[in-house]
Amino acid sequence: MHKIRILHIIKSLGCGGAEMLLPETIKLHHQRFEFHVIYFLPWKNQMVETIEQAGGKVICFPASNNIKLLQQYPKVIEYCKSNKINLIHCHLPWSGFLGRIVHSNTKIPVIYTEHNIQERYHFATKLLNKLSFNSQSLALGVSGDVSQSILNNIKPKIPVQTLLNGVNTAHFKHDPKFNNEIRQSYNIPENSVVIGNIAVFREQKAIPDWLRAFKEILKNNPDVYGILVGAGPKEEEIKELVKNLNLEERLILTGLQTNTIAYFSAMDIFMMSSAFEGLPIALLEAMSSGCAIVSTRAGGVVEAIRDEKDGLLCEVGDWKCLALKCSLLIQDSGRRDNFQKAARERVIESFSLNTMVEKLEENYLKLANP
Known part of the structure; x- marks a missing residue:
């Protein structure tokens, strides 16, 4: 042929x-x-x-x-x-x-x-x-x-x-084995809620907003851990901000990783703070992996996530809104479960x-x- x-x-x-x-x-x-x-x-x-x-x-x-x-x-x-x-x-x-x-x-x-x-x-x-x-x-x-x-x-x-x-929905799906491995390797308790993001550390992703939101979340939700997967031109600036916000005990910076399914599997909530986007692949992979989504309304995000149906959305730059909506899902496990299922169903149906x-x-x- x-x-x-x-x-x-x-x-x-x-x-x-x-x-x-x-x-x-x-x-x-x-x-x-x-x-x-x-x-x-x-x-x-x-x-x-x-x-x-x-x-x-x-x-x-x-x-x-x-x-x-x-x-x-x-x-x-x-x-x-x-x-x-x-x-x-x-x-x-x-x-x-x-x-x-x-x-x-x-x-x-x-x-x-x-x-x-x-x-x-x-x-x-x-x-x-x-x-x-x-x-x-x-x-x-x-x-x-x-x-x-x-x-x-x-x-x-x-x-x-x-x-x-x-996204390949057969490939990107929650794996309990990976979830356990990641949590054990970073000493994250089994029942703690994990908020994560996978991104290139550049201006577009507004990681400082993500960190400020995570700091706010910890004030009222002490049993929460964060995982940031990635690297990029803003890496040193982000590491410095992590120190300044005293997040080192609760936030894990993993560096670049190719087996992203393992990290998605450990995340209960995928929080995205981007200032602008096309249609982010990491968002679709997180949805397919069964993460509850809290994100800014950046570009094509609104074509994937219907607010209050497939996830929760905030205006670009509103890190306090991101913190509030994550806190609501942390405190209501039933609602969090519903959004986790809804995110995967949405990807299977449309992406x-x-x-x-x-x-x-x-x-x-x-x-x-x-």
Whole structure:
């Protein structure tokens, strides 16, 4: 059977949402597809082994900054020719810019997935996006909010579709064994409530708000522990704030972790404080894993969580609201259980990764040059 060769281009293979989604989708794709992945930041390689285990072929063309990333386009063109690539799928802006250069030189069809609203990008990024956007075949927004932002700000001539992020609900589910292991390894009592988050530590995630909310929660709920999984540019600032707020005895900073299911399994409540989002993968994974959700109304979050039905929502920046709503769930275990079940049911019903992969394959088959 002739394989349709798809090349994913992404800046890094760290533990961000877009990166972690790649192996999950590759596992589910039909055998008629062959997947290649090019990335550029060699020190962000945590997902390489997982992608290779899923069947993807991974190569790094090292680039220390965005300009050097763009300068790798001749190598990418040569890779496409030598590996007979039929279609390129780019993720996030700078990979998208590179993919458009390759498209202009080779006419290989390019799909670009946008994970964020245009308003949140740096002026230069927004301008480059606007100038180059039509030099590709199709744009996919991960939420209605993201797609509308493309239409409003760029007014593209190419098609724009909304393809909601999905999660592998058979893979991401509560595991009592992992729950016990994580709690034992961090000396968390069996009956204590755990509030957690899994995120890249950057401005967008507003982790200082998360910490302030957690500090407020502890005032009236002493039998609570926190788990923050991740790393990133704000890591030292966050560690300093943890010390200043005297949270070290009750908050665990785990660093980067690839087995996120274990940590989701230990969380009773997934609290997210983001200032802006597309449609966050970690949120969908937490829902699928049976965590009760308390979150800000950041971007596509409101497309996943219906307030008071699938979880509890607060305005962006309102950390006191996050603390209050978590406290309500801590003190009412029955209500917490109901939200845990509702979150998983919502994902199964509306955010299945199988549905996402089927729609991706429709676009691949329609656009790929055989």
